[in-house]
Amino acid sequence: MARTQGSHSEITGPKLREAARSLFARYGYAAVSMRQIAAEVGVQAGALYNYIxxxxxxxxxxxxxxxxxxxxxxxxxxxxxxxxxxxxxxxxxxxxxxxxxxxxxxxxxxxxxxxxxxxxxxxxxxxxxxxxxxxxxxxxxxxxxxxxxxxxxxxxxxxxxxxxxxxxxxxxxxxxxxxxxxxxxxxxxxxxxxx
Amino acid sequence: MARTQGSHSEITGPKLREAARSLFARYGYAAVSMRQIAAEVGVQAGALYNYIxxxxxxxxxxxxxxxxxxxxxxxxxxxxxxxxxxxxxxxxxxxxxxxxxxxxxxxxxxxxxxxxxxxxxxxxxxxxxxxxxxxxxxxxxxxxxxxxxxxxxxxxxxxxxxxxxxxxxxxxxxxxxxxxxxxxxxxxxxxxxxx
DNA sequence: GTCTATATTACGATAGAC
DNA sequence: GTCTATCGTAATATAGAC
Structure with missing residues (x-):
């Protein structure tokens, strides 16, 4: 843990989907921001756009x-x-x-x-x-x-x-x-x- | 029609609820803005706050x-x-x-x-x-x-x-x-x- | 009661450094 | 691949004129 930079393509992709699934289910798609999802994944919002x-x-x-x-x-x-x-x-x-x-x-x-x-x-x-x-x-x-x-x-x-x-x-x-x-x-x- | 100012408390209240019901049902609460509702009612967004x-x-x-x-x-x-x-x-x-x-x-x-x-x-x-x-x-x-x-x-x-x-x-x-x-x-x- | 204007905050998405 | 910083837009809600 605690590494704040570096490449993690093999784990960030799945984590992104898991975070989105969890947050969308709980709060609804429209009510969830990309920043919330990013926080759950453990990256900054901009990094998500490498995957979607x-x-x-x-x-x-x-x-x-x-x-x-x-x-x-x-x-x-x-x-x-x-x-x-x-x-x-x-x-x-x-x-x-x-x-x-x-x-x-x-x-x-x-x-x-x-x-x-x-x-x-x-x-x-x-x-x-x-x-x-x-x-x-x-x-x-x-x-x-x-x-x-x-x-x-x-x-x-x-x-x-x-x-x-x-x-x-x-x-x-x-x-x-x-x-x-x-x-x-x-x-x-x-x-x-x-x- | 075409009157853009004046008092309409007896119609704006019900129209507000009707507009909100229709828009929330179609697009979802989180996805609908107060401006959208106001446009449907026929007033500016700020006017809605006289009712809610x-x-x-x-x-x-x-x-x-x-x-x-x-x-x-x-x-x-x-x-x-x-x-x-x-x-x-x-x-x-x-x-x-x-x-x-x-x-x-x-x-x-x-x-x-x-x-x-x-x-x-x-x-x-x-x-x-x-x-x-x-x-x-x-x-x-x-x-x-x-x-x-x-x-x-x-x-x-x-x-x-x-x-x-x-x-x-x-x-x-x-x-x-x-x-x-x-x-x-x-x-x-x-x-x-x-x- | 409604308007215009705005304060404040947050959004999705992008650019460029590392 | 992720970061920081930011662009451009839009959100809720309020203030003060009419």
Missing amino acids: PDKQSLLFDLMKTHMDELLIAYDGHMRDGAPIDQLKQFVGFHIRYHAERPEAVFIAYMELRNLDPGNFAQIEALRRNYEARLEEILKAGVESSAFQVPDTRIAAMALIAMLNGVNTWFREGGRLSMAEIETLHWDMVRKGVLA | PDKQSLLFDLMKTHMDELLIAYDGHMRDGAPIDQLKQFVGFHIRYHAERPEAVFIAYMELRNLDPGNFAQIEALRRNYEARLEEILKAGVESSAFQVPDTRIAAMALIAMLNGVNTWFREGGRLSMAEIETLHWDMVRKGVLA
């Missing part, structure tokens, strides 16, 4: 990376099975994956309006992509008569909204464990879509 | 008023009945009331982190108050064996999260009417809690 062209790119990078990783993780996690099994996998994956990275999740849906139009369109496309994967499960369940869902699009959005709710209040060490919360939600989801 | 002590008070006033009115409207809307009927009333009330004032709703849950600590505590108390009313319905239903809900607190939060989801995508004139959306959600809620 501007503040907007930093926000976009965080959101794009989060969505890309979400889709990759989802595809790696899912196994074949009946619609009811796939739905259970989705619920478990969604709750746990999001609970493990609350900051990125929070930013991804609170800061959409602070994205430039072109950036917004890209993130929106990824979000719809994820939503569509749940809808496909619901559609398959309706076709096999396992589910009774009058409108799979609405149901997919409603279920994701419900599952996202966990992220607004869950804290490690609270009254319920993550596993219990998962069970309780799966119970409601299952009953809600079953024929 | 500072920007923070303006945000708090919008959120406090919204929550107060929500609770009053809820109490005026609810009628006695079996838990299942009360739950249906809650779902209908919540979806419609929130759909009618999307800006205030959006602000009420996106701008919580921009409230000063004392203001935050007040709004949080009102929000928990509203949530508790749904939980009471669920508890009554469990006691009468009409509902099977293992954890009424979690279920209340999950259901409200699901219903709030409507506000993030509903637009008048879309594929589905408000009544259809209400029916679809009631269908899921009902099945999700029934014994």
Whole structure:
């Protein structure tokens, strides 16, 4: 510690993203200054521009990376099975994956309006992509008569909204464990879509 | 029009709140300047301080008023009945009331982190108050064996999260009417809690 | 009650030394 | 790659004229 000058490209880059993720999640993109981020990283504000062209790119990078990783993780996690099994996998994956990275999740849906139009369109496309994967499960369940869902699009959005709710209040060490919360939600989801 | 000076206390006050509500909802509290609000109202920025002590008070006033009115409207809307009927009333009330004032709703849950600590505590108390009313319905239903809900607190939060989801995508004139959306959600809620 | 003008502070971003 | 210093702009809020 205590070195105030010198080259640190391999650590400053990641630290910059971590600091921005933490601060944006807590105070919001518009309320956080480049100077605050720099202080958290341990450099002066000007030094940040060796890593990013501007503040907007930093926000976009965080959101794009989060969505890309979400889709990759989802595809790696899912196994074949009946619609009811796939739905259970989705619920478990969604709750746990999001609970493990609350900051990125929070930013991804609170800061959409602070994205430039072109950036917004890209993130929106990824979000719809994820939503569509749940809808496909619901559609398959309706076709096999396992589910009774009058409108799979609405149901997919409603279920994701419900599952996202966990992220607004869950804290490690609270009254319920993550596993219990998962069970309780799966119970409601299952009953809600079953024929 | 075209009068650029003079007294307008009876219209400027409400116009100020309307402008702030609209701009905060669209761009976020931190991203909106007093000058922007003043331009929307049709006065200079300094004139706004005849109506509010500072920007923070303006945000708090919008959120406090919204929550107060929500609770009053809820109490005026609810009628006695079996838990299942009360739950249906809650779902209908919540979806419609929130759909009618999307800006205030959006602000009420996106701008919580921009409230000063004392203001935050007040709004949080009102929000928990509203949530508790749904939980009471669920508890009554469990006691009468009409509902099977293992954890009424979690279920209340999950259901409200699901219903709030409507506000993030509903637009008048879309594929589905408000009544259809209400029916679809009631269908899921009902099945999700029934014994 | 609103205006113009301004005090004070902070912002994002850049330039040039090391 | 990071520093110090700074450019140009804009923020909240206030003062005093009308």
